[in-house]
Amino acid sequence: MNTPKSNYIRCGILSSLFISTAAMSAPNFDCHKIRLAEPGWTDLAYTSGVTQLLLNQLGYDASVDILGMTVMLESMKNKDIDVMMGYWDPAMDAYIHPYLENGSIEVIAQNLAGAKYTYAVPQYVYDAGVTDINDLHKYADKFKSRLYGLEPGSNNIIIDAIEEGKYNLAGWKVVESSEQGMLSQLRRAVRRSQWIAFQAWAPHPMNVNFDIAYLKGTDDTYGPNFGGATVHTTARKGFASHCPNVGKLLENMTFTLDMENIGMSYILNEGMSTEEAAKKTIQANPEMLNTWLNGVKTRSGDDALPILQRYIQS
Missing domain, CATH: 3.40.190.10 (Periplasmic binding protein-like II)
Structure with missing residues (x-):
């Protein structure tokens, strides 16, 4: 039986459902x-x-x-x-x-x-013959089969490349830490004239603070022009x-x-x-x-x- 009261209740329920549904579907934007x-x-x-x-x-x-x-x-x-x-x-x-x-x-x-993002080595390593990422495996002992990257989750490009068998880097480890951790490792290696391959990019002060060279050969992963x-x-x-x-x-x-x-x-x-x-x-x-x-x-x-x-x- 339809009565004014029952109609009122039904309308109230429908209105509440509509408002609730609208509130649930409305985007949550706080512009402050x-x-x-x-x-x-x-x-x-x-x-x-x-x-x-x-x-x-x-x-x-x-x-x-x-x-x-x-x-x-x-x-x-x-x-x-x-x-x-x-x-x-x-x-x-x-x-x-x-x-x-x-x-x-x-x-x-x-x-x-004008940015770039790929792997690099110190200039003295580049001058010794490591000019391409495909050169790394020839000197696995000097590099200790390690590549120094950034925080976990930011190194998937090189990790996937290794897993796919690219660059003859099977068995190499990507050392994941942070930007500061990677730079500390680079600083330590350069001070001791040790060999290191690391994630590099520009703009970044590392390009001024260290004498480094970007590696060729990563066009298929990082893109052309040194990961331009x-x-x-x-x-x-x-x-x-x-x-x-x-x-x-x-x-x-x-x-x-x-x-x-x-x-x-x-x-x-x-x-x-x-x-x-x-x-x-x-x-x-x-x-x-x-x-x-x-x-x-x-x-x-x-x-x-x-x-x-x-x-x-x-």
Whole structure:
């Protein structure tokens, strides 16, 4: 029997179900708290630090987490991380492609050109005849059949290559630690004139702090031109469109090799925090603010450029 009361109850139940379903299906976007992540690489620590500084000065609450590569990408898919400033293309393709394909992660913009990412040796090892990755196996004893990589989850390219029988490196071990661990091992080897093969990339102060040479022969794994790469800003699905002011900033942000090399040097060689390094490089390149903040407002809707100009002058 339909009564006004029963109809009211049914409508209330249906309304509750509709609201509950809508709430469950609605994307979870908090445009005030912006969560960035990076895998512990100094270049991404620096670019994430610059982004965090700008966002915080514009009235947002930005944070940066250090996560392993696979954890970081899964966190973006699961909406626990909003932004990652360092998709190295093509070096990271194997990691990120499934997420780009299913749409859970979106590419916002290219933020750096002219990068490279592959294996290298000290110059004295290169001069001794190791100029190609296919030369390594000839000197397995000198290298102790070891390749020095980054943190677990970031070395899959070379690990997969070894498992597939490439470069005659069967039985070789990829030593996984961290960027700092790898650099410490490189520093120790160079000091003792020992042979070492290690993951290298540019931009990075290692290219200035050490006399190193990149190995040929990895075009089929790391890509041509010594793993020549572009770096891209990425965000979780829908983030840039739901937070358009932040999205505009991310779209505008580009860096130069020189700027990143200097910023990373401040962090690695001078012990600066990422915020200190970011502020100092912006002070040296104030014209970058004109590009980065074009069309960007503060969180409260004011013009962004005067706010940041006052900050870097303080």
